Amino acid sequence: TEKAEVSRGLENVYIKATSLTYIDGERGILRYRGYDINDLANNATYEEVVHLMLYGELPNSEQLKRVKDVLNSSYEVPEDVLRVMEVLPKDSEPVALMEAGLAALATHEKEFKWKERDREKALEIIGKVSTITANVYRVKQGLTPRVPSPGESYAKSFLEATFSKSFTSQESSMMDKFLVLYADHEVPASTTAALVTASTLSDMYSCMVSAITALKGPLHGGAMEAAFRQFKEIGDPSKVDDWFERTIVKGGNRLMGFGHRVYRTYDPRGKIFKSMAEVAAQGEARKYLEIAEKLETLGVKHFESKKIYPNTDFYAGILMYGLGFPDFMFTPLFALSRTLGWLAHVVEYVDEQHRLIRPRALYVGPGKREFVPLNQRK
Ligand code: CMC
Incomplete structure (x- = not known):
């Protein structure tokens, strides 16, 4: 053990093999099962990506219909799940509310067994997470809970349940692309947390709760909201230079939405979100886009030597804000999309390479000491 070294933050530690997601951090490339993220974002729906990740291939139309059928029939959750969420304080932390919904759902899963309908189970959970996420918004806004209606598109059913109004196909397509872009990203902290839980052969809902609690922090999923709050704090494009100088250059604060453990260049998802926001952002969202673009230019220049670039x-957030979501919903939205990645990774792990995850800690405390009875201690 004297030779053991701690890898701080588990940097460059491989905890599993995967056929799901490939990241080339130097070149800014992201692929799901070999397909470039740009191709998927432009051409595939979330449901197609769900099939790709869980079953290994893009679906044919029959397989796609099956995925949609299972999702559509999984939106219903036991009534007490929504009641639990409803009785919690309206000013609950939104991610905590989502955790509560998932934990409530877990109470209905009494005899979970791995390797029995794993992928089917994952699909059902993806359906139910739509309901829970929509109701994080509804509960916080004091609206009565609502279950997504079965329909043609998971994204559209989710939007309509959340806001109880209809959305154009262009709007639902934005939501759909958001879901595709956030669906998986190899093994960030949240997925690692899910894997640790899965490795003990706990159940899938518990994996979800582990993942979402890890997602919440501002260094991970909370960054979307934190980045957007910076744009709000700046308030006007004319104030970007001053803010950057004061807060980042002199203040030494982290620029949220910048930097990544793996990417040393632009995050390809960030580029796609930027071009989508350029097309779609209007009104207030347009103003935040202008602020973000100015901030990007300053940030990229300032952090050039450290290779810190905008991340996804x-x-x-600008895009989601444009669709009508307040910023407190950004992390729940991330979780909604990432449910697929979390579950695809835990299923891959348990099915193909399961072993208890049990790392070591390098002991650096004192050597053996004589025990001192209480009355003799100073
Ligand atoms: N602003 C200013 N400095 C930064 C930033 C940033 N956003 N990111 C990294 N650095 C600096 C950091 O101060 C350190 O400098 P030095 O070596 O001089 O002390 C150096 O870069 C390395 O930082 P680190 O924290 O050791 O690097 P990491 O690989 O642990 O960081 C990170 C990854 C994502 C935690 C970090 O870049 C960060 O805090 N970014 C801001 C939060 C954020 O946007 N997170 C989203 C991550 S991507 C998607 C997601 O998970 O949601």
């Missing part, structure tokens, strides 16, 4: 969370 930098522009994504």
Whole structure:
């Protein structure tokens, strides 16, 4: 053990093999099962990506219909799940509310067994997470709970349940692309947390709760909201230079929505979100886009030597804000999309390479000491 070294933050530690997601951090490439993220964002729906990740291939139309049928029939949750969420304080932390919904759902899963309908189970959970996420918004706004209606598109059913109004196909397509872009990203902290839980052969809902609690922090999923709050704090494009100088250059604060453990260049998802926001952002969202673009230019220049670039969370919030979501919903939205990645990874792990995850801690405390009875201690 004397030779053991701690890898701080588990940097460059491989905890599993995967056929799900490939990241080339130097070149800014992201692929799901070999397909470039740009191709998927432009051409595939979330349901197609769900099939790709869980079953290994893009679906044919029959397989796609099956995925949609299972999702559509999984939106219903036991009534007490929504009641639990409803009785919690309206000013609850939104991610905590989502955790409560998932934990309530877990109470209905009494005899979970792995390797029995794993992928089917994952699909059902993806359906139910739509209901829970929509109701995080509804509960916080004091609206009565609502279950997504079965329909043609998971994204559209989710939007309509959340806001109880109809959305155009262009709007639902934005939501759909958001879901595709956030669906998986190899093994960030949240997925690692899910894997640790899965490795003990706990159940899938518990994996979800582990993942979402890890997602919440501002260094991970909370970054989308934190980045957007910076744009709000700046308030006007004319104030960007001054803010950057004061807060980042002199203040030494982190620029949220910038930097990544793996990418040493632009995050390809960030680029896609930026171009989507350029097309779609109007009104207030347009103003935040202008602020973000100015901030990006300053940030990229300032952090050039450290290779810190905008990540996916930098522009994504602007798009979601444009669709009508307040910023407190950004992390729940991330979780909604990432449910697929979390579950695809735990299923891959348990099915193909399961072993208890049990790392070591390098002991650096004192050597053996004589025990001193209480009355003799100073
Ligand atoms: N602003 C200013 N400095 C930064 C930033 C940033 N956003 N990111 C990294 N650095 C600096 C950091 O201060 C350190 O400098 P030095 O070596 O001089 O002390 C150096 O870069 C390395 O930082 P680190 O924290 O050791 O690097 P990491 O690989 O642990 O960081 C990170 C990854 C994502 C935690 C970090 O870049 C960060 O805090 N970014 C802001 C939060 C954020 O946007 N998170 C979203 C991550 S991507 C998607 C997601 O998970 O949602």
